Amino acid sequence: MSTDLIAEARRQTEICNACRYCEGFCSVFPALTRNKVFADGDITHLANLCHNCRGCYYSCQYTEPHEFALNFPAALAEVRQESWERHAWPRPLARLFHESGVAIAAVLVAGLAFLFGMLQTLRPESGAGFYAYLAHGALVTLFLPAFLLPLASVAISLRSYWREIGGGRLGWRDIRGAAASAARLKNLDGGQGQGCNFERADRYSDRRRWFHQAVMYGFLLCFAATSAGTVLHYVVAMPAPYGPFSLPKLLGVPGGILLTVGCAGLAWLKTKADPALGAARVWGGEMAFVALLGATGATGLALYAATGTAAVPALLAIHLGCVLAFFLLLPFTKMIHGFYRFATLVVEEQKRRA
């Protein structure tokens, strides 16, 4: 644990606790009024509760050049980022991929090369749709571990994080409360639905919440589409390809569009926001992750649009390469924030009721 980062966040938290003007913006400020003294776990909890809406920064009378030098969103972002890297398993990979967009790109390139290689060498004798190029069995052999191993890593991380922030036994009521908050991205709405202070500095804007909602629901739709396909394949014995009015396509096409548009939007906003109000050292890694996620959606759509053309094998390799890189890097990129955020929202529900 970085004592410097925690100590700095604690210093700022104590100033905020003596002020409390920002109580109406998000869950962080009501949460910090529960304490007078902040243990390291409390600071980590607050840091992960913060969604970096930045309302408090632009409203703060103690930002630099004031000698109190408050930059609460950045202080919490640094602690939050460090907590993700500290709890990650294996740990050294986390820092590398969180910080380095180049490293993420390298994994992507490797994924693409691997998939192109598979297409060259494992081309099946027969099969319909994509399976004409890559057998179902080969896909499962590759993607099942590429999906399950990262999830196992995430589970290990969350367990140790949960202990650090003092999470109790999981209860339905807390999960429901956290889900309600996450579903509306309540902590990004500025407290009154006016949005946050991201790309327009001290003016409010709700764009970031809209784009993030597009990404989140787009991702969930795509995930649901894949799950539907799995069920159709194994339970109903209806293998791909699926028509335009099948469940995988009805979920996947809107999901892909939302994911692509949302990621493009978030990346655009990120170029306009002040990097000094977040964890500046991971800007590149975050940007590369957003690009990778967006590319996953866009190449999926392109692949569907190219059905029946000669572009299918190349697009298939590109899309699957993106998917592979995305899943392998899941525990070590910004994607991990979803897990930590949700866990924190659950624990916040617990603490609020305690």
Add this chain to the structure above:
Amino acid sequence: MNSGSLNGPWDIVIVGGGNAALCAAITAAEAGARALILESAPKPYRGGNSRHTRNFRCMHQGPLSVLTDSYGEDEYFDDLMLVTKGKTDEPLARLAIRSSEDCLPWMEAHGVRFQPSLSGTLSLSRTNAFFLGGGKALVNAYYNTAEDLGVTVAYDAEVTHMHLEGDQFTHLEARIVRIEARAAVLASGGFQSNLEWLTRAWGPAAANFLIRGTPYNRGVVLRDMLDQGCESVGDPTQCHAVAIDGRAPKFDGGIVTRLDCVPFSIVVNRDAERFYDEGEDVWPKRYAIWGRLVAGQPGQVGYAIIDAKSIDLFMPSVFPPNRADTIEELGAQMGLDGARLAATVAGFNAACRPGSFHPTELDGLSTDGLAPAKSNWARPLDTPPYYGYQLRPGVTFTYLGLKVSDRAQVHTARGPVRNLWAAGEIMAGSILGQGYLAGFGMTIGTVFGRIAGREAAAHVN
């Protein structure tokens, strides 16, 4: 200040960049006037003392925005009379109070957002509308609105002289820059950050005062106007001072430097002697008195001592308290004579008597046979660890200001200056001649800022 961009002609120049100035600028710009704001602070410190405010006291007939129930004109006026002990201009005060009800929706329409009362301030949920994010968020909203309306803003633009000819304002000087305008609004605050002026008015002790707000309220324009024969109001020697954390920065410490521990403490001076009844009344009614009390002690410093029983009874302090397991040790840590402090505490403890303690009400738990007495919340200091907080007077604002008419017009002995208005702290002494009423400074600034903007725009149109 970039003088190249300040070429007129200007209809209205507004001196100052806080709440009153912005209300005037927005009102004037909406009426079609070409307005220029001259803010003496650099951009990060724009907004004067409004940056540090948190609410707006507002009359209302029924629930309004975040305000509950109702708060009528007479009750509001009675509250004002209570704190000012009658030192107010009743017609102006009633004008401010009556107009406040219209102001709240106007503020919302111009970008200000309100939030329900902050935790620990429920007693104000009926009378005071809190700004979401506090005063700086309000200031930001107004600057954005003003910018959208085409108002020009210059920072680092300290006005040094307002030039009057007869009953007319002609131009002003901001250091070496000369700016002409057809009318002007003065909204440049009081003089509380001008330590030289404070020590002249109050005495050398004022050099040890902390200034809770902006270092840019130096009273330059106020002095200039008084020197040119403008009529003044308010006691020139007085300032509103409260007891705050003695370790606060010299300027701009704002809200976080408050200390709410006094009613649960004993307060001693540099010589480790008590000097006033710490439990006379609830803290919101006593913190201003303690500013003066501490100012009257040697070195303008006091020390509040509590024990472990009381540490969680008040809002957290921005700086951690001194802490020790014995009174002697605590005294030594704070630079006091530990033995004398222990004797004072022992004397106090011996005068405490049994009874039930209620931190949120006057519990009548008083000392017996002690001078000065502690009338409420007198519990012996006997449970380590012991905590100590240094107290110093923190100046919030000064009372001396310009006398204005009910149209916010500035006057000389010969009559009104035809194209000069004033709003905010620079004229608040007319209404708030003594004491302080939470959120009323923002009411005066908003009401008279809007009046000044409207009148100035009517003059130039």
